[in-house]
Amino acid sequence: MSGTEPITAEEVDRLVEQIERDAGVGGYHLHPDADFVRGLVRGLAENERRYGYRSCPCRLSMGTKEADLDIICPCDYRDADLVDHGACYCALYVSADVKAGRTTVGSIPERRPPRAEREKARAGVTATPGVVGSLAFPVWRCSVCGYLCARDAPPLECPICRVGRERFARFI
């Protein structure tokens, strides 16, 4: 089931560069071990080829964008794990302390709810009904970084963490 050609070192380099740049702009840091980062980024490239999107390298993709939306990198769980553990689940993204070598990271517990719970949650998700019926615009929330904006539709790309508009949900 793996792709046809192996991902080249140049492809990995390019993607590392891009991810590093975006991370820097957003105030995020990548793991200090460059080889570890390259391994994960290779995994992201591999998943992008396999599934059409950068599914988290440390989680099992279900093969559809809808089912994997919360684990497309950067995942919905990154920021909470950075706060609680100093690293995202894969440890691709780390805190400033980890980056500077002041602390290290170990195995991070999985915060993503199990499959059955996710399916239930997805079925039940709607915006808070009628909280503020008189708002001039609906409010949209980025599921990755929490950015809120009041406008007719979500932006094409989150201006804070750069994820695509499909990661936005109606908040109010």
Add this chain to the structure above:
Amino acid sequence: MQLVHVNGTDKGPVMLYALSTCGWCAKTRELLTDLGVAFDYIYVDLVGPEEQKEVIEAVERVNPSLSFPTVVIGEQTIVGFKEKELREAFT
């Protein structure tokens, strides 16, 4: 992609459920290899769809959150790259 056997000292059945793309899974595989124990591993992301269902169920039985790496050592299950626990399991 099937079960792959790694030769080493027989410490009973040792099974590593892993993802081919995951950094912690790679570290776990390296550690088990360094410890010199015999074990099997499977890359759950690389098995065909029908077989994958079965493998997923096997992992969920011991680890409902279906996370990787999951190492099953006899009756014991170790979830995540827990270096200390893994070393202790074989001492």
